[in-house]
Amino acid sequence: MNIRKAEKSASTGRCFGYAGIDPGDDSARRWVRDAIALLNRDAHRSADTHLIRLSLPALKGIDIYLKDESTHPTGSLKHRLARSLILYGLCNGHIGPRTTLVEASSGSTAVSEAYFARQLGLDFVAVMTATTSASKIDAVERFGGRCHLVDHASQVYDAARQIADDTGGYYLDQFTYAERATDWRSNNNIAESIFTQMAEEPHPVPRWIVMSAGTGGTSATIGRFIRYRGYDSRLCVVDPENSVFYDNYLSDDCALTGKKGSAIEGIGRPRVEPSFLPCVIDHMIQVPDNASVGAMMALSDHLFRRVGASTGTNFYGLCWIAAQMQAQDQSGSIVSVICDDGNRYANSYYDPDWRAAQNIHPLPYRDQISAFLKDGIWEELAT
The missing domain is CATH 3.40.50.1100 (Rossmann fold)
Incomplete structure (x- = not known):
């Protein structure tokens, strides 16, 4: 019987997949475990x-x-959300060791996500309106992220999905997952x-x-x-x-x-x-x-x-x-x-x-x- 291998697209919200990895090599799974531990250590180092x-x-x-x-550490309420969204992606199998993270954000969420992406060694792209404050754009870039600017707030969603598709990345999608990524x-x-x-x-x-x-x-x-x-x-x-x-x-x-x-x-x-x-x-x-x-x-x-x-x-x-x-x-x-x-x-x-x-x-x-x-x-x- 032939065994079929399938590579799943993270940008559609499915698993990042293990296509091309030896079935006996659990390096990707080990990376996810280490990534979660890293985010938890960051949380424990930060006082309330x-x-x-x-x-x-x-x-x-x-x-x-x-x-x-x-x-x-990243200066806003969105620090909590960013950690939760990335943990959500990791635990649901959407984020792997080479996944590009993408977000639609007016600024603060993107700053916090760029901070965590840098800790994990992942590329990060923030889609935001051109009117976003220059200091927030600068903060994203200082954490190693890249900003993609659009003219109107209604355009950020499609642009973020498209970038995730083009890069084989994962759209964190704060507007959909914010209410479920955090344990209320x-x-x-x-x-x-x-x-x-x-x-x-x-x-x-x-x-x-x-x-x-x-x-x-x-x-x-x-x-x-x-x-x-x-x-x-x-x-x-x-x-x-x-x-x-x-x-x-x-x-x-x-x-x-x-x-x-x-x-x-x-x-x-x-x-x-x-x-x-x-x-x-x-x-x-x-x-x-x-x-x-x-x-x-x-x-x-x-x-x-x-x-x-x-x-x-x-x-x-x-x-x-x-x-x-x-x-x-x-x-x-x-x-x-x-x-x-x-x-x-x-x-x-x-x-x-x-x-x-x-x-x-x-x-x-x-x-x-x-x-x-x-x-x-x-x-x-x-x-």
Whole structure:
């Protein structure tokens, strides 16, 4: 009987295969085992990220916390996701010792994936929009990755698949696999970390957790974890302008598409991503771009260091919820996330000329949030 050998294409999501390798040679399997061990050692060398409590005396009975994900080795929340996505590919047989890794990313995920690809000795290609900040492109390249730029956010998916096909590589596809690559029940995911760090606080179970959505994976993890552990916490997802997640939450229409990409780098999408799970979300808020950047500036002033615009989106939603709680004489804690380091955006969101060119005018919102942090009074702005 003839034994047939088949080589499977990693770019289609199937195994990288052992065609051409002696059946008695388990070198590829041994490489995968060593690669997983390497990623696990990296995780053990990294301490958990800080949970910062803001000092806001004007908000009586309401405690505000920020999970600072900017302290990861690659500087953002996406460090967790990148490790999970690569482990997912390794354990599912998609990544081998010569596999080119490919991702569609607006920046931070690509930076983190380039970091891990370099550790594994693998080639990495990031597909991103031409408007991605120069500092993120530089970071990918410094980790040995290559950037392929496209004009519109809707083009990144097909371009990434094509590059994976052309190179015989593997498309990591954060937008599909983010919600399943991370074990939402435990394994030190961000939700478990938040609740563990909150355990000794005056209000250990947050009344609200506020999170923006890029892939939807982090909000899915938090929402599932809350239900799995039976907590009374509510999840609020904040969404920037020109993202379809908010409209999908209201309409349940998964075919929605947007004509324009989000101006808030790293969050908001022009289509409903597979990892976005509205059924685990309790409330959504659509945040104007001016408000995202204004809140970014106000929080940076308060912390004496820069945060990014997606953190501003989170913080604006958090302040709005805190104002509603205060108006209803409620007490409790609210937790949100510092997504990345704001110094990455020195030439964009923190540059007045760049903001003017993008028609972003954040100063009224910066003043609104600054006044709220100081006096606890929420003044609605005319739109």
